[in-house]
Amino acid sequence: MAQEFPTQARVVIVGGGIIGCSVAYHLTKLGWTDVVLLEQGQLSGGTTWHAAGLVGQLRSHANMTSLIKYSTQLYSELEAETGLATGWKNCGSLSVARTADRMTVLKRTAASARAQGVDIEVISAKEAQDLWPVMAIDDLVGAVWLPGDGKANPTDLTQSLAKGARNRGARVIERVRVTGIKTKDGKATGVSTDKGDIAAEIVVNCAGQWARKVGAMCGVTVPLHSAEHMYIVTGKIEGVHPDLPVMRDPDGFIYFKEEVGGLVMGGFEPEAKPWGMKGIPDDFEFALLPDDWDQFEILMQNALVRVPQLETSEVKKFYNGPESFTADNNFILGEAPELKNFYVGAGFNSMGIASAGGAGKALAEWIVNSAPTMDLWPVDIRRFAGFNNNPRWLHDRVKETLGLHYAMPWPNRELDTARPFRRSPLYDRLAAKGACFGSKMGWERANWFAASGEKPETQYSFGRQNWHDAVKREMKATREAAGIFDQTSFAKLLVQGRDAASALNRICAADIDVEIGRSIYTGLLNERGGYESDLTVMRLGRDKFLIVTGSAQAVHDADWINKNIPDNAHVTLTDVTSSYSVLALMGPRSRDVLARLTSADLSNVGFPFATIREIDIGYATAYANRMTYVGELGWELIVPSEFAVGVYEALHEAGREFGLTDCGYYALEALRIEKGFRAWSRELTPDVNPFEAGLAFAVSMDKPGGFIGREALVEAKAKGKLTRRIVQFTLDDEAPMLWGGELILRDGKPVGEVRSAAYGHTLGCSVALGLLDHADGVDKAFIEGGRYEIDLAGERHAATAHLKAPYDPKSERVKADSTELRAAA
Numbered sequence: 001m002a003q004e005f006p007t008q009a010r011v012v013i014v015g016g017g018i019i020g021c022s023v024a025y026h027l028t029k030l031g032w033t034d035v036v037l038l039e040q041g042q043l044s045g046g047t048t049w050h051a052a053g054l055v056g057q058l059r060s061h062a063n064m065t066s067l068i069k070y071s072t073q074l075y076s077e078l079e080a081e082t083g084l085a086t087g088w089k090n091c092g093s094l095s096v097a098r099t100a101d102r103m104t105v106l107k108r109t110a111a112s113a114r115a116q117g118v119d120i121e122v123i124s125a126k127e128a129q130d131l132w133p134v135m136a137i138d139d140l141v142g143a144v145w146l147p148g149d150g151k152a153n154p155t156d157l158t159q160s161l162a163k164g165a166r167n168r169g170a171r172v173i174e175r176v177r178v179t180g181i182k183t184k185d186g187k188a189t190g191v192s193t194d195k196g197d198i199a200a201e202i203v204v205n206c207a208g209q210w211a212r213k214v215g216a217m218c219g220v221t222v223p224l225h226s227a228e229h230m231y232i233v234t235g236k237i238e239g240v241h242p243d244l245p246v247m248r249d250p251d252g253f254i255y256f257k258e259e260v261g262g263l264v265m266g267g268f269e270p271e272a273k274p275w276g277m278k279g280i281p282d283d284f285e286f287a288l289l290p291d292d293w294d295q296f297e298i299l300m301q302n303a304l305v306r307v308p309q310l311e312t313s314e315v316k317k318f319y320n321g322p323e324s325f326t327a328d329n330n331f332i333l334g335e336a337p338e339l340k341n342f343y344v345g346a347g348f349n350s351m352g353i354a355s356a357g358g359a360g361k362a363l364a365e366w367i368v369n370s371a372p373t374m375d376l377w378p379v380d381i382r383r384f385a386g387f388n389n390n391p392r393w394l395h396d397r398v399k400e401t402l403g404l405h406y407a408m409p410w411p412n413r414e415l416d417t418a419r420p421f422r423r424s425p426l427y428d429r430l431a432a433k434g435a436c437f438g439s440k441m442g443w444e445r446a447n448w449f450a451a452s453g454e455k456p457e458t459q460y461s462f463g464r465q466n467w468h469d470a471v472k473r474e475m476k477a478t479r480e481a482a483g484i485f486d487q488t489s490f491a492k493l494l495v496q497g498r499d500a501a502s503a504l505n506r507i508c509a510a511d512i513d514v515e516i517g518r519s520i521y522t523g524l525l526n527e528r529g530g531y532e533s534d535l536t537v538m539r540l541g542r543d544k545f546l547i548v549t550g551s552a553q554a555v556h557d558a559d560w561i562n563k564n565i566p567d568n569a570h571v572t573l574t575d576v577t578s579s580y581s582v583l584a585l586m587g588p589r590s591r592d593v594l595a596r597l598t599s600a601d602l603s604n605v606g607f608p609f610a611t612i613r614e615i616d617i618g619y620a621t622a623y624a625n626r627m628t629y630v631g632e633l634g635w636e637l638i639v640p641s642e643f644a645v646g647v648y649e650a651l652h653e654a655g656r657e658f659g660l661t662d663c664g665y666y667a668l669e670a671l672r673i674e675k676g677f678r679a680w681s682r683e684l685t686p687d688v689n690p691f692e693a694g695l696a697f698a699v700s701m702d703k704p705g706g707f708i709g710r711e712a713l714v715e716a717k718a719k720g721k722l723t724r725r726i727v728q729f730t731l732d733d734e735a736p737m738l739w740g741g742e743l744i745l746r747d748g749k750p751v752g753e754v755r756s757a758a759y760g761h762t763l764g765c766s767v768a769l770g771l772l773d774h775a776d777g778v779d780k781a782f783i784e785g786g787r788y789e790i791d792l793a794g795e796r797h798a799a800t801a802h803l804k805a806p807y808d809p810k811s812e813r814v815k816a817d818s819t820e821l822r823a824a825a
């Protein structure tokens with residue numbers, strides 16, 4: 001007998017592609033069985049059915065790799081559980097290199113993969129050919145072999161996940177279209193459909209390329225855009241057999257896998273073709289787009305180089321299917337900041353099959369625990385803001401993001417498309433001074449300044465890049481005279497109200513209930529004691545706090561703070577990022593420069609470290625916060641946007657005689673790493689606590705009322721030993737460049753990973769902050785007792801570990817003034 005259409009469920013999932021089915025599977029596995037999944041057509045009929053089914057584990061972020069590692073494990077076991085085959089074949093995969101730079105990438109990848117517990121071998125071109133005999137290797141430099149990778153059948157996998165969910169009580173209903181999201185008091189409360197309404201505690205948007213539209217039904221930003229994505233299937237090719245590994249040739253933008261004795265050949269062309277500008281038709285089910293051999297040409301040409309037999313083999317089928325892409329090539333996961341109890345899992349950038357197992361599990365855990373259970377920042381929905389949903393911007397950006405899969409992942413690679421996007425009032429002035437801009441959270445930010453006659457364009461490489469000397473100049477100016485940094489991109493949040501102090505004090509790990517005019521560096525910790533953010537809280541009044549936090553964290557931090565403000569508390573949070581520019585004036589002569597422009601007392605007594613005052617600067621009135629992120633004397637000038645140009649000009653006028661120099665973010669990064677200052681999302685993550693980070697001093701364990709995460713810290717302390725710790729390293733050899741992500745070895749054995757690195761011109765060598773991980777404990781004796789090396793693309797370089805920053809300001813005056821810590825850029 002047909003079951004009645006449900007009128008309520010604990011969770012309603014919108015979309016029956018592989019992601020929706022994986023979320024349903026994992027929710028039921030976690031014991032949440034009252035789940036209804038609604039699919040407007042048939043399961044997998046959206047994008048999933050025509051995926052090539054490659055499952056490659058390697059990602060640049062360790063937790064992202066671990067999600068896919070989990071996928072491979074799940075896909076190999078699922079059939080035994082559900083009785084439905086998944087087509088999973090653990091055939092392994094190869095990636096080949098045509099150039100020395102690509103080989104460097106593969107070797108770097110191999111080192112970090114090993115650190116992440118992924119089996120990987122660096123092999124010769126000939127060894128690659130032994131594994132994949134149909135390829136030509138004359139132009140190849142080498143390859144890597146990942147025996148744990150594989151391929152799956154996307155439709156079978158989806159059905160198998162759905163069956164697993166059904167077996168535990170979930171209802172999977174096809175041919176039901178969600179037409180609206182019901183909300184009440186800022187929370188999702190159910191869905192409207194063409195078959196009736198369903199009330200729900202939680203709604204999950206897994207609607208693939210329709211997810212932007214489903215988000216828009218309730219004011220939730222899901223910034224994705226479709227692009228055409230193509231592959232061909234050939235007839236039988238001699239030497240191609242079912243166990244043939246997957247093969248990737250990223251320099252040719254192409255991949256291959258075996259299918260019925262022939263090859264699937266597809267790829268990621270450098271300039272993609274956006275699709276769906278007028279919206280995605282509802283009935284685009286088991287549908288494809290017209291063949292486009294012109295767009296495919298670049299892939300075909302490269303494929304002929306790699307597999308000459310393709311010249312004569314039959315093309316049995318051309319698949320051109322749209323897939324959704326995001327602005328940064330990472331998917332979108334998590335609870336929407338705009339609407340409680342509304343979750344999103346979408347925008348899979350042609351990685352949905354590989355990611356589905358891990359992403360479905362991570363999202364289900366997020367739903368059940370009301371919080372992520374691991375650091376998921378690279379895919380966190382809160383890394384995007386409303387302005388990222390602009391359709392023209394997305395359209396222009398996804399032309400580039402599709403190709404990023406196989407583009408050279410240069411260490412500091414900037415995206416070129418859809419820029420400039422957000423600009424500081426100083427943008428034109430900095431451009432005129434030779435700024436080479438990068439982009440963060442859409443903001444154009446000066447990375448470095450070209451000397452006159454020099455082109456402000458970064459030339460990428462794994463060694464020293466063309467801005468090496470520019471950054472040296474800027475660092476020297478900041479260490480010895482004064483530098484000016486446009487940090488307008490900082491996110492700024494104003495928290496006000498009668499209960500602001502008490503609410504914030506529970507959210508911050510440091511004591512922020514201080515006298516008016518104090519600035520406090522603090523972490524925001526989760527229940528596990530890990531960093532949700534680190535930032536500066538400035539008390540402007542009894543009931544008024546200004547928070548300055550990282551450029552990328554405005555939405556995330558506002559969401560975290562809002563969610564943790566008690567229900568009836570008298571507190572409001574306003575994002576005032578656009579209202580203020582921030583000009584950071586840093587260096588031993590910064591006081592001399594500022595003194596020329598203000599009547600304020602700038603002395604150590606009159607304006608001590610970690611205080612904020614409203615002062616006059618030229619014709620402007622602005623906040624000056626006595627704190628820097630570089631370990632020198634300095635002030636962050638928080639200037640109303642319309643006064644920013646005036647203050648900037650006045651500072652330069654006054655600073656000329658003191659050597660005031662425009663400086664960019666590359667110098668800032670190197671300066672802070674030399675000083676050992678941590679940055680959020682690099683050293684400080686939701687998985688790292690303040691003891692591990694070496695920031696116990698910025699936690700007030702005994703303040704009245706406690707704080708979120710305190711219990712976890714008490715527990716960690718009771719254990720008496722740390723098994724992980726952030727430690728600073730310098731390379732003994734002055735020449736090599738570290739970039740971050742490198743493997744750290746202690747006495748020849750892997751012990752951790754470099755989280756951030758830069759060339760420290762003050763120290764005269766590469767300097768890094770790394771996370772050491774050792775189950776038996778990472779104490780002082782362990783750190784100081786080892787012989788360290790850092791693996792740079794297969795070459796090991798001797799390194800020295802430091803528990804105290806090796807950079808120490810030379811002059812006594814600077815020492816006395818030297819700041820302690822500053823929130824992350």
Ligand SMILES: Cc1cc2nc3c(=O)[nH]c(=O)nc-3n(C[C@H](O)[C@H](O)[C@H](O)COP(=O)(O)OP(=O)(O)OC[C@H]3O[C@@H](n4cnc5c(N)ncnc54)[C@H](O)[C@@H]3O)c2cc1C
Nearest residue numbers: 015017019040046047048052053054178208351352353354
């Ligand atoms: C040519 C090509 C090759 C690919 N190859 C690979 C690969 O090798 N490896 C890999 O990992 N990934 C690959 N992918 C990517 C992969 O296919 C996708 O990332 C994945 O299928 C996305 O799954 P999904 O569940 O998010 O989306 P979908 O499969 O599109 O599922 C979303 C579902 O939501 C439904 N829906 C939408 N709106 C509503 C509504 N209002 N009410 C009810 N239901 C609704 C849709 O009908 C659809 O079925 C490839 C993609 C393409 C196009």
